[in-house]
Amino acid sequence: MDQNEFSGNLEKYKNPIEYDVIYENYNVDLHYIKNLLRKNIDPIIELASGTGRLAIPLAKQGFNVYAVDIHEGMLQLAIDKAKKQNVQVHFSLQDCTQLQLPISSNFIYMTGNSFQHFLTNDSQNALFQSVKKHLHPSGEFVFDTRNALLNELSIVDEYEESSVNSKGEKLTIQHREEYNPVTQILTCRSINKLEHSTFEDSILLRYTYPMELKRLLEQNGFELLHLYGSWKKSEFTKDSPSMIVHARLTK
Template sequence: MLINEFSDNLSKYKLPEEYDETYKNYTADLDFIEAYLGENKSTIIELACGTGRLAIPLAKRGHTVYGVDIDQGMLHFAQEMARKKGVDIHLSVQDCTQLNLPIKSDFIYMTGNSFQHFLTNESQDALFMSVKKHLNPAGEFLFDTRNPILHELAKDEIYEESIDKNGETCTVINQETYDPLTQILHCTSTYTSSQKEYKDRIKLRYTYPLEMQRLLEQHGFELIHIYGSWTKATFDANSISMVIHARLKNA
């Protein structure tokens, strides 16, 4: 695993098998991307590709997929899944703010709200600059991030839930605290079963719509569309997500 500013924010992903099991049936983002790409076979780049939930089916449809992720464990799981399903994807451990791929593409995408891992203005800027270097002229960048809904973020939350882990009931206590100065939500989950107790943590940056518009313009992108979900719901103040579809402007 690369050691950098993201390295201490990855404990949610330490069990790739469980992560994949949790999200394997979610397909709204995949459906959106498949419809966008259509029947044309493309060379595409996926950022923060994780366990290959999107990269593998897209490669199976004939696209040449380059997937990058900062977590070696997630990529190892993706490679094994691709091998089992008989598809070839190009995977590499990389920091998305310092991409170094041998190709450029007309299309780069990033899903799963991974944009929220870029916690500072500097890392957001570096991401866009890195993406820009790997896009062809008029290439497109598609990604999502959670929409900041202020009345939800304004109050600290503690809630308990029960989940099944490996056939055993596990109690999870989730704590969430939002820092309005940094725009970062601090989340801690404590898992307790009859066998053990452990915690994981994650920090998530929230970006506001006008901030996003300025970021895109600053880095030479034009907004094609902003949706409130991967099912193309209209974006408004109460939308859970911002799905951003942007195009690199001609120089």
């Protein structure tokens, strides 16, 4: 994969097995997608599919899933998991801003706040144009992104959390998060401490504001059908932790 805007911002995913353990039981977005699709028999496309947390159970339900991710390790774990479960998913290693899939679809989705990886206006536009090329007329695109809670972003946040990794070892993580209001990018740095080792990682996350997002959709030929504050379809307010975006291609 060629170097691009995303290549240097993937440290958080360098251990796909540990990432999979952390999120394997998160399924509220899966329920939303399943209820939305119901008996859809056409191929569906997942962007930034990670370790297959959504793609594999959807394929088990009978959906014809094409799943794309830019991280080779995450994608390989997803492929291995699908094989072990005897599930057919069309996985491919691709940049979401330059999709080259052999199909088009009525439905494309992207969860896990992956939209925040598109750090520039150009890459956001490129994502929508790439999605647009793979949607049928009036096709729908669903994705989520964290809401910019200004009272949280206005301070440098330092905190610590503990968990147990896949080997049963205690893991202590010290986080430091600092937001740049000019670039709208949050820099998250972490020091990860195990009993006999310590390693650091970081990630950059772009925040997009509601009216900014609405204009971004319209400029790229989409209309906003729904904006929810959570995957449970709660009303979106200034205090909502998330923006769940359900858009439709109009031109």
